[in-house]
Amino acid sequence: MLTLSHVSKTFRQQGSLYRAVDDVSLQVEQGAIHGIIGESGAGKSTLLRLINLLEVPDQGAVVLDGNELTGMPDKQLRLERQKIGMIFQHFNLVHNATVLKNVAIALELAGWPKRERLNRAHECLQFVGLADKAGQYPSRLSGGQRQRVAIARALANSPKLLLCDEPTSSLDPGTTADILGVLKHIQASLGVTIVIVTHQMDVVKTICTHVSVMEDGRMIDSFSREDGDFRPPAAHTGSYRERILAQAEGEGEGTYV
Numbered sequence: 001m002l003t004l005s006h007v008s009k010t011f012r013q014q015g016s017l018y019r020a021v022d023d024v025s026l027q028v029e030q031g032a033i034h035g036i037i038g039e040s041g042a043g044k045s046t047l048l049r050l051i052n053l054l055e056v057p058d059q060g061a062v063v064l065d066g067n068e069l070t071g072m073p074d075k076q077l078r079l080e081r082q083k084i085g086m087i088f089q090h091f092n093l094v095h096n097a098t099v100l101k102n103v104a105i106a107l108e109l110a111g112w113p114k115r116e117r118l119n120r121a122h123e124c125l126q127f128v129g130l131a132d133k134a135g136q137y138p139s140r141l142s143g144g145q146r147q148r149v150a151i152a153r154a155l156a157n158s159p160k161l162l163l164c165d166e167p168t169s170s171l172d173p174g175t176t177a178d179i180l181g182v183l184k185h186i187q188a189s190l191g192v193t194i195v196i197v198t199h200q201m202d203v204v205k206t207i208c209t210h211v212s213v214m215e216d217g218r219m220i221d222s223f224s225r226e227d228g229d230f231r232p233p234a235a236h237t238g239s240y241r242e243r244i245l246a247q248a249e250g251e252g253e254g255t256y257v
């Protein structure tokens with residue numbers, strides 16, 4: 001459902017050019033929970049932002065459900081972007097708006113009439129189990145509750161694809177498990193495809209159906225879960241894969257790096 005073909009992104013850093021994402025091609029299957037892992041600075045977040053064109057690639061193509069987003073006129077791109085929700089490590093909520101308003105903002109931007117957007121926002125809060133917090137401000141909520149609000153906001157426009165940038169990295173293990181449960185429920189019950197950037201092996205182990213590994217801007221490996229385990233193609237024996245497999249199968253815990 002999502003294809004990246006030879007996508008690159010270069011930033012200017014202190015006067016010189018730095019290629020944060022280097023010729024990455026990636027296929028994300030419909031209904032997958034696709035993890036992107038790698039060490040700090042590998043280019044994971046940049047890659048995620050290239051998917052919805054928050055960062056514009058220098059070269060390469062991003063194709064969502066057969067529609068090429070790269071090079072699309074702005075107006076059409078704004079509509080296509082409504083098919084893509086996004087959540088972040090630090091939730092990115094509007095602090096002086098209520099929980100309900102935070103969710104409704106996404107619909108306001110999409111041009112929904114007021115009554116309908118409030119109804120839809122309520123529905124989304126119900127989905128994440130926070131209907132009773134609609135009138136609260138984010139500062140009164142726990143981290144896990146704030147991430148649920150962010151998830152409700154990301155779901156408001158009924159996206160086909162949900163991008164998650166380190167969604168549980170600021171949360172304790174119990175809350176992480178709750179949020180991963182919500183993401184799994186979104187995939188299973190709404191059929192939303194999920195791409196999740198993480199450095200937490202527990203995230204990979206718990207919910208990912210596919211994993212891709214980035215190193216120095218390049219995609220060095222991709223594999224999928226089969227029969228409950230991550231099985232490497234016979235041809236590959238790289239150390240990254242071995243570490244991931246070992247951790248995914250329970251021999252290790254904690255972070256990737």
Ligand SMILES: Nc1ncnc2c1ncn2[C@@H]1O[C@H](COP(=O)(O)OP(=O)(O)OP(=O)(O)O)[C@@H](O)[C@H]1O
Nearest residue numbers: 011012013020038039040041042043044045046047
């Ligand atoms: N807007 C920008 N301008 C300049 N350099 C940038 C910009 N965004 C990212 N970079 C650089 O690109 C590289 C990749 O960053 P990115 O955040 O994608 O890595 P990451 O794998 O997500 O790392 P982390 O796990 O630490 O978040 C880093 O060297 C970063 O400093």
